[in-house]
Amino acid sequence: QVQLVQSGAEVKKPGASVRVSCKTSGYTFTTYHLNWVRQATGQGLEWMGWMNPKTGTTGYIQKFQDRVTMTRDTSTSTAYMDLSSLTLDDTAVYYCTVNRYGTSDWGQGTPVTVSS
Amino acid sequence: EIVLTQSPGTLSLSPGDRATLSCRASQSVGPYLVWYRQKLGQAPRLLMYEVSNRATDVPARFSGSGSGTDFTLTISSLEPEDFAVYYCQQRNQWPYTFGPGTKLEIK
Numbered sequence: 001q002v003q004l005v006q007s008g009a010e011v012k013k014p015g016a017s018v019r020v021s022c023k024t025s026g027y028t029f030t031t032y033h034l035n036w037v038r039q040a041t042g043q044g045l046e047w048m049g050w051m052n053p054k055t056g057t058t059g060y061i062q063k064f065q066d067r068v069t070m071t072r073d074t075s076t077s078t079a080y081m082d083l084s085s086l087t088l089d090d091t092a093v094y095y096c097t098v099n100r101y102g103t104s105d106w107g108q109g110t111p112v113t114v115s116s
Numbered sequence: 117e118i119v120l121t122q123s124p125g126t127l128s129l130s131p132g133d134r135a136t137l138s139c140r141a142s143q144s145v146g147p148y149l150v151w152y153r154q155k156l157g158q159a160p161r162l163l164m165y166e167v168s169n170r171a172t173d174v175p176a177r178f179s180g181s182g183s184g185t186d187f188t189l190t191i192s193s194l195e196p197e198d199f200a201v202y203y204c205q206q207r208n209q210w211p212y213t214f215g216p217g218t219k220l221e222i223k
Contacts, residue, residue, distance in 0.1 A: 044217045045160065050210075101165075104152075108159065
């Protein structure tokens with residue numbers, strides 16, 4: 001079955017960067033776009049952007065345009081999300097997710113805490 | 117960017133009740149509207165796609181309707197696991213925005 005396994009929790013200081021990984025299995029990695037969504041504690045879902053694992057093409061929402069980079073390693077079927085210049089407002093759980101027709105698979109989430 | 121609003125913000129019902137949740141879009145999203153349920157501490161789970169199609173293994177008590185800008189998720193008879201937060205999302209136009217959510221709580 002499809003699995004998305006994310007890296008573990010991170011604690012960072014303001015101004016630092018964080019990398020979250022998402023290792024996929026159970027399907028052909030290059031077939032479907034991989035998306036990143038975040039959720040601050042007690043808040044709603046915020047879609048950050050997408051990546052085409054086949055071509056490496058990405059699309060980021062305006063809010064993260066200058067700070068986020070989504071990449072992949074097709075040899076290991078792993079996607080990465082790098083977020084730089086962290087602020088306290090970036091404290092959230094970050095999810096990777098793949099939408100296949102009729103279903104949607106999510107990683108378990110990676111908590112990122114930004115604290116001085 | 118397409119803005120989604122959901123109502124009510126909180127819905128208080130009892131097990132066995134019928135629940136009706138609404139999602140309204142700032143412009144037409146065609147048929148590309150999905151619903152998720154998120155239990156506390158878990159990732160969201162897809163319930164409905166393209167307005168009215170149940171996702172894999174979703175029980176028949178869930179149904180979706182609507183078109184264009186106004187959509188409804190109906191749960192015919194609430195089970196204990198249905199008390200959670202529900203989000204709609206449009207996938208018609210990038211960025212694929214989410215609604216703010218409706219919290220379904222036990223009365």
